Amino acid sequence: MSKTAAPSWQARVEAAWLRRGPLAWALLPLSGLYATLALSRAWLFRLGLLRRERLPVPVIVVGNVIAGGAGKTPTTMAIVAHLLARGRRPAIVSRGYGRQSDHLALVTPASDAREVGDEPLLMALRTGVPVAVGADRVAAGRTVLAAHPEVDVIVCDDGLQHLRLCRDIEVLVFDERGAGNGWWLPAGPLRDSARRRADLVLYNASAPSTPRPGWLAQRALRGALPLAAWGSGGGTPRPLEAFAGRPVLAVAGVAHPERFFRMLEAAGLRLERRPLPDHHDYQQGLPWDGWDGDVVLVTEKDAVKLRSAGDPRIWVVALDFMPDPGFYAALDSVLSRRLHD
Template sequence: MPVSVRVAMRLQAAWSRRGPLACVLWPLSWLYRALATWHGRAYAWGLRPRERLPCPVVVVGNVVAGGAGKTPTVIATVRALRAAGERPGIVSRGYGRSSRGLCEVTSHSPATEVGDEPLLMHLRTGAPVAVGHHRAAAGRFLLARHPELTVIVCDDGLQHPRLARDVEVLVFDERGIGNGWWLPAGPLRDHADRRADLVLYNAPAASTARAGWLARRALGPAIPLAQWWQGAHTGRPLSTLADTRVLAVAGIAHPQRYFDMLRAAGLHLDTLALADHHVYTEAPWRGHPADVVLLTEKDAVKLPPGSALASDPRLHVVALDFEPDPHYHLALQHLLQGVRAAQAAQEEH
């Protein structure tokens, strides 16, 4: 297991309780909290200007470090908005990308240039996606290229108040707020009680006292990598791999969650946990005697057709089937209707 993964796992364990390591880091958390609080209040008090886009903006984020489920929430939200008649677009920072400035994501964009999560969101939704360090600029850039868009969904933007927003969606996973301390002594990167319009739990049950909706999550079939890139949604049911030697590879924030879901499906597997946003310069599964190698979609986007690393016929992709409670989608549509009604009333006056 890479050193970076071991360090990340140790921190995640420390953030679940107020143990020795968390206590040692606790003084530093006050500095982080002070800086983060001042950053937010500078915009709230008007010391720094917010930038508003000409269409409603929905921001999806969390208050803890690490993957709480923002990307699948954005994907599910965009799909539901499109089904409701909206024309949504997505803006993201594009964490880990090598390019600079503003960039529109296409199906042929290398994940290294635009970021693995923006590429995955574009492939899964078909919606226009723009990446940029400043999300307001990315939103203007996207609207200039796609003036037909009626709503912008911002991936991971709660802590970036420069972009004015109309709806905030707060996502939690099983960790809740962990030990309740700020980084680096705990997982918090924002106030645990910060306001939000909608709360969604990427977990079997609510992990905080806040009212919200649950999301159903399950793993799909094992789809050959080449077919996944072609848009296939069918493959080998996981149950058919119960007696097969399987290696599961995951370069995501919480690989153990993925491995546990595979085991719950009846698979007996070896596992290989890689760092979140792992960059594939070689095939870590090379030499392993597995008959099938299972990848997450976040890993698959970094192995495009025609690349040497994607040539191994054992490679299969297991997608996450993520669907929020239908009332979440209805509540979001109701909020957007209210936003537009308020804007129309303001224009009349």
């Protein structure tokens, strides 16, 4: 049996968002206020009272309508890989949630995750395309275009609610939670209407979790690389089955660490689980100091913050995220139409 830490307050709140229990009912009046403010702001943009700004290249926005990770970043990287394969020259813009500064910045492989954010740094390392971060996505887009004039399409990670940025395609991502209990924050998980328009819907789940038509994405763990080999971009991943029968500590500072743990266990590993808060900062030390096993498995999102760690026990497990081919065909079709409108 694997050892599991007690659920965090974040996990308890997210569990409450899946049902309409006493806590959700108590918070419902605040949800009405949140929804009114969010919908009123959207109408101000539609009426032209708040100004949208358009960049000189097509913009694909990837986002979700619920709080917490639904798979936006893996979707963004998958779309970028597809655009590269089609001969396009994409760039990524992102807010850089969880970083210690709010200034505009171009992300390089040598960037510090604390300054640019762990997800933007991971996207830069995995995709090799230009990445810019900034709370103002319009300014971030202009910054990356000025630095890389060859860019001909921008993919915005988590930008559905950043309405000032004009977009040509909206991709809405759901995970297995769907719309949760269907209520807005804080009584439920919704930060936007579950019925909001979108050009494409992608389910980061084994089956659709809402009535909306869309495509499924498959998730698979690729294998594990020693931290040093992962950081240098070399080496052949070791099959996860090679760690079966050995003491393994699994560490995940992501929105839903249980997904990572379940996938490792499905590969036959017996784990001690160490869930950490999303965007966990490792500057205070390694949370497994004193653990006497010889294998520590971490996600790539954790690895970008551990590159200077000298612990040879750290192995990095990469995620392969594979949307259905029909999703890419639909994306190509919509993008082609937008370019010729």
